Amino acid sequence: MEILYLNFTAPDDYATGNAIPRILRKYQDRDQASRMNRFSAYWWGASVVEQVDCFASVAEHQRHLLTPLGHDPGPLAAYEQARGQVRGFFLKHPRCSKIMVGMHGLYDDTTYGYSRPQHGAPRVSYEKAADIVLSFLRDDVGRRPISMSLVMCYGARSAQYDVSHDPDQLGGVARPDLSSAFAFKFYAGLCKYLNVKMSARTGAASFDDTTGASRVESELTLRHQIQIDRNPLTDQEQEQLYAQHQLELEMFMDEIRPQAANPRDQVQVKAADRRGAEFAHEQLLSLVGTDPLTRAKREAAMSRFRQLPQAKPKKSGKLTYEYDPGTHQVVIKSKYPEPRVVQRVNI
Template identity: 85%
Template sequence: MKILYLNFASPTDNATNNSIPRILAKYQKQDEASRMNRFSAWWWGASVVERVDCFASVAEHQRYLETPLGRDPGPLAAYEQARAQVRGFFLKHPQCSKIMVGMHGLYDDTTYGYSLPQHDAPKVSYDKAADIVLSFLRDHVGSRPISLSLVMCYGARSAQFDVSHDPDRLGGVAGPDLSSAFAFKFYAGLCKYLNVKMSARTGAASFDDTTGASRVESELTLRHRIQMVRNPFTQLEQEQLDAQSQLELDMFMQDLQPQADNPFNQEQVKAADRAGDAFAQEQLVSLEGADPLTRAKREAAWSRFSQLPQSKPKKSGKLTYEYEPGTHQVVIKSKYPEPRVVQRVGI
């Protein structure tokens, strides 16, 4: 597999630097499996993931567009460097049909992608990002079909971010309007000019350390994250917790972090860990109430659960987008647990 990774995150961002080797490892394992088929291995060759850092070119691209015809837009070093790297990639791999576009997303923002996962980081709007991606790809892919993956936390999440985006809630009358998401608006800027299908995720996204498969934050994890952000502890509440509820919290933490009777017995240690994991998930599901003690318990349970693999399942939160020229509609599908159409949007 030949993959072009257009990176709108910071070049020094750890998430990007960790993700790309995992993506490559995933396809290298597929290469090994395909070696049994000598023709396939000869035809496609070894997998490649080439990263092109694009964020520095955003301002220069805008200046280029705004410069009147015949006038000098000034130096466009970053923009031209990125374009040249894309051109060089397609000269080496002219049949590449897999593109990844990476940036950071925030669950409460459907307009901007970010260079870092924080509101005060440099950002790029969905229309600017689509314009740059189009300018980089259009001359090289022509009309042939391509697959694009938007590698962006919450990219497919709608403006109704606090409404459940579980697959069974999508497509219903009370479900979120997926056309308000960054991913849809970004795709709408591309699909009339490129023959492209796209995927994006509704939650925080990452790649599995071992397999390279994508993982997406569960709705349970995100729901409690939003509650904690909206309802932080006041100083008075924290003082009340410290004075009146410390013993009960300590007992709760003992259930949340049980210790093996024999810390040198690995089977006992693993059993204690499993018990703590199960207790954390059970409490997140069952704890109700807005009093400080209940909130403190939920926060502690969330802290443990959010570190577990089940907080980011491998097969969840993935939407796909495909444009139908005949109907002028974008068909949005939920991939898991079974592919199904959840919304059609005219553009």
């Protein structure tokens, strides 16, 4: 598989630096399996993922668009360098049909992608991102079919971010309007000019260490994270908690992280770890309320639960977008647990 990765995060971003080797590992494993089939090995060759850093070119590209015809827009070194790298990639890999676009996203922002996962970081709007991606791809891709993956936490999440985006909650009346998401608006800027099908995720996204498969934050995890963000414990509340509920909190933490009677016995250690994990999961399913003690328990349970695979399942939170030129609609599908159409949007 030949993959072009258009990176809108900071060039030294830790998440991107980890994601690309994992993505490559996923396709290298497929390469190894295909070696048993000589035709497949000949056709696909060895997989490659090439990263092109695009964020530095955002300001230059905007300046270029705003400069009146015939006037000098000034130096466009970063933009031309990125564009030249894309052209060079397609010269080496003319059959490439897989594009990844990477940036950070925040669950409460459907307008901007970020260079780092925090408010206040340099950002790019969906309009500018789509315009730059289109300018990089249009000449080399033309109208041949391509597959695009928006590698962005919460990219497919709607403006109703605190409403469940579980597959069974999508589609129908009074459900999240998926056309308000960054991913939809970004895709709408591309799909009339490129023959592209795109995927995006409704939660925080990552790639599995071993297999490279994508993982997406569960709705349970995000629901509690939103509650934690909305009601952080103040210093005064924490002091009161330890003054009034210290013993209860200590007992709760013992349940979250139980100790094996013999720490050298791996069977006991693993059994204790399972008990703690199950307890944390049970607490997140049952914890209700905004009083300081409940909030403290929620934070402790979340800290433990985030370490578990079920906090980011492999098969969850993935939406796909495909433009139907006959009806002028974007068809949005939920991939898991079974593919189904959840919304159609006229554009």
